[in-house]
Structures are given as structure tokens and as C-alpha cells.
Amino acid sequence: MKTRLWIAAATAASVMTLAGCAGTGPNQQLGAAGGAVGGALVGQAIGHNTAATVGGAAIGGLIGNEVGRNADQRNYNRGYYPNNSYYPNNGPRY
Secondary structure, rough: OOHHHHHHHHHHHHHHHHHHHOOOOOOHHHHHHHHHHHHHHHHHHHHHHHHHHHHHHHHHHHHHHHHHHHHHHHHHOOOHHHHHOOOOOOOOOO
């Protein structure tokens, strides 16, 4: 029963993490993915079990997501993305 609970929790966390990344900038997506991987590695090193790995991935993903979002917002405010676009070389030039 405990295993099923952890699997359900991990699945729910994964779905929420992926849904939170929809429509975001490239740094936010990269930060969430990198944070989840790094958090999973740290969680496994500290706890040596699946629960610690899943918890570390969730926490790392959230932290990486916020760091990437801040980087995207900073780049947007500095004007690195013209015409409110993350990909300045695509589309018509004005």
C-alpha cells in the first residue's frame, strides 16, 4: 500500500510540474528539468531510498523552475526578446 501511495504522489507531482511548464520561456523549462535531476541526485545521496529521490526531484524542480522564470523575466525586461517573443529570429522583421 505504501508503494502505491508513493507512485501516486510521484505521478501527481510529475503532472503538476509538466503542466506548470506549459507556455513558459526556455530558461524556465531548462531550470525545472535541471533542478529535478539535480534534486533527485541529492535526494538519493542523502536518503538512499525512493522517497528521498522523489522528494528531492520535486523540490529541485520547483527551485529550478523559479530560477529559470526569474532569468526569463530579467531577459524580457532587458529587451532581449523583441516583440514579446522568446525566439527573436523567427517570424517577420519589422
